[in-house]
Amino acid sequence: MREATGMDDAKGLEELDCDSVAVRLWDFVDGELPPREMAQVDAHLEDCERCFPVYRFRKAFQEFLRCQEKSEVPVGLRRAVFERILEEHREMDQDESPSLWERLRDATRRDRD
Numbered sequence: 001m002r003e004a005t006g007m008d009d010a011k012g013l014e015e016l017d018c019d020s021v022a023v024r025l026w027d028f029v030d031g032e033l034p035p036r037e038m039a040q041v042d043a044h045l046e047d048c049e050r051c052f053p054v055y056r057f058r059k060a061f062q063e064f065l066r067c068q069e070k071s072e073v074p075v076g077l078r079r080a081v082f083e084r085i086l087e088e089h090r091e092m093d094q095d096e097s098p099s100l101w102e103r104l105r106d107a108t109r110r111d112r113d
Contacts, residue, residue, distance in 0.1 A: 016044050021051050029058050082108075 013036070016024075021044045027033045028041045045052050086105055 013040050013043055016040050018051055029062050
């Protein structure tokens with residue numbers, strides 16, 4: 001397990017420690033780091049027994065979420081979430097006029113009927 005920082009002579013990159021990799025790991029998995037940082041994290045993961053399993057888990061989790069995005073959310077769940085948002089908004093809103101959420105709810109109910 002590697003903890004120290006230094007230079008990776010083979011690649012000419014400054015080595016990152018585990019904490020530095022942990023901070024960058026989600027961005028690495030998403031491919032959102034600058035190229036040099038992508039290479040640094042990749043080099044660290046190649047031989048770090050501590051960080052690589054975390055990377056594998058996050059990569060698998062990301063893939064799981066990507067597959068779930070393709071699934072249709074049940075209508076009942078969407079309605080329950082929407083109603084909960086309205087309820088919370090109503091509690092916060094002291095104004096007597098209908099809120100945007102209430103107008104949206106009423107419009108969707110009219111469309112269903």
